[in-house]
Amino acid sequence: MLEPFALSLLPPAVVVVLAMVLRRPILSLLIGALVGLLIADPKQILTSFANTSLKVMTDETIGWLILVCGGFGALIALLVRTGGASAFGTLALKYTRGKRSSLLMTFCLGLVIFIDDYLNALTVGETMKRITDKFKVSREMLAYVIDSTAAPICVLVPLSTWAVFFGGLLVDNGIAEEGQGIAVYIQAIPYMFYAWFAVLTVVLVIAGVIPTFGPMKKAEQLALTQAPSLEPALYTEVQTADEYAVKAAEEHFKDADPKGKLYNFLLPIILLVAFTVYFEIDVYKGLLATMAVTLPFYALQKLMSFSEMIELCWMVLKV
Secondary structure, X not given: OOOOOHHHHHHHHHHHHHHHHHOOHHHHHHHHHHHHXXXXXXXXXXXXXXXXXXXXXXXXXXXXXXXXXXHHHHHHHHHHHOOHHHHHHHHHHHOOOOHHHHHHHHHHHHHHXXXXXXXXXXXXXXXXXXHHHXXXXXXXXXHHHHHHHHHHHHHHOOOOHHHHHHHHHHHHOOOOOOOOHHHHHHHHHHHOHHHHHHHHHHHHHHHOOOOOOHHHHHHHHHHHHOOOOOOHHHHHHOOOHHHHHHHHHHHHHHOOOOOOOOHHHHHHHHXXXXXXXXXXXXXXXXXXXXXXXXXXXXXXXXXXXXHHHHHHHHHHHHO
């Protein structure tokens, strides 16, 4: 085993610095990986990079993430195109009276979708941004509320993919006995201070107890005078996969059924939570089961044909 040395801190430092300067996380991670391989063996950097990248792409966890994130995107595209997401937004507007209540609604929806942080962020973001736009909330503030609710809530609720993952780690590392990972995880929840602090801070920010400052204050002031969006400089300079995904979602909203029914949004979400719990918090199996029910359910209503739904899902997966 190699002895630890200070130079090993260089790759993560490069990633952090470049991410802040370039605002391109994928590029920063790639350069950081190359720096690490260069330190390990300069002569074999090309071979090492090829072998490492293949190993990563064949890793079971990476494959799971790709399938789950792609599946979530496809499900959300269906929720949007059939008008279900718009119907939920219309209902939410009835109970929203201003800026704070729109953010509180965002926070509450984040509490409900506790199964997985990816599902949480994608669903809440696409559902609520038109409501917060109406009340001139900056996209930066919306992103903060969503991001600081999604993962912390999934950490604090033991019926989530995070709990299963960390429960497995506790067993693998000998901290918990076989079959007792979740039980030990639950005992540790009161001591997960960051998650508790993050959720509490979101509530205090929404209530105005903690005022905005710095770039967030600037973004909020800008949203009062123009349509909420990403910071112009960032939006024009950075072309990322996320940007293309957002554009794709916008297209789905343009083509959405204007007479969408609320149950076409609620039923798939309820099924996803129920199936995920039924399959012992396996969110991928829960997602597959949900799609197996949702596609025929939409087809019976003649909202879209099977071929149109499959084509839409495939288009999202390609994005």
